[in-house]
Amino acid sequence: MKKSIFILFTFFTLCSATAQDFKTLTYFVNDSTKLELDLFLPKTKSTNKLPLLIHVHGGGFSGGRREDGHHIAKHAATQGYAAASISYTLYMKGRKFSCDGILSQKTKAFQIAANQLWQATLFFITNADKYNIDTTKIFISGSSAGAETALHAAFWDRNVMALYPQKLPDTFKYAGIASGSGAIMDLNLITKQNLIPALFFHGSCDRTVPYGTAAHHYCPANASGWLMLFGSYSLYNHIIGLNGSTHLYTFCGGGHEYSDELFAKQPQEIVDFMNRVLHNQKEQAHTIIATGKPCKTAEYNFCD
Incomplete structure (x- = not known):
């Protein structure tokens, strides 16, 4: 009996400790949808407004959970950032997202998720004082489908693509973006003006x-379901062509399994990137990482 009581006590202690790591908040509600996020805040109170990272999990717009973003959000909070991992509508659940899918449904999934990321951003702008957020220092990140969400949220025309009446301020611009195995539907969306x-x-x-x-x-x-996409290498080169600040990490020979690599295993790389941005340090860097996997392509001969 004593052993059972001890195990029960330990279980509730662990649950309490976990619960103290983040707050679950509702960031959007309408007649058909309720969306939540998990907010991690630094343990030490700051007199300065906090930079914010909003992370979007992957899962092909049909799976995944906001808990998948806890690793990067929790780490960012230990480094002085407010950080949130959001839920969003998994529009492709029960639908086909591959070659035999319906193109209009695939693009609709991008649009819904990007709009909901805008709503999460608007939540923090509206509640900036409550959570001590610096609204000029809001970063977004995502893995796979989450990266595609973040990329389109960053570069789409918000007036043209809006689904909800509540909108971000016209002058609002994200401070930066971190994309894991993501892509955008049109490179021309990225210009010198919105870079x-x-x-x-x-x-x-x-x-x-x-x-x-x-x-x-x-x-x-x-x-x-044919859909042209411009992935990280094309995005990197396009931004270099615009003389923007960018850093590409190439996992040579790697497949889609690397979509969460830095967020889950090397989160300090993400924090270091955000810190460089906040210190106005421009970079144009390509880090090439060997994986030991056999896949090689003639097009990317730097992986040979």
């Missing part, structure tokens, strides 16, 4: 979301 510092990481042999420029899942051109 922000960007960190990318991606496996060079990703067959799900292209590292360079290719169809999603490398679908044939006659596929119903």
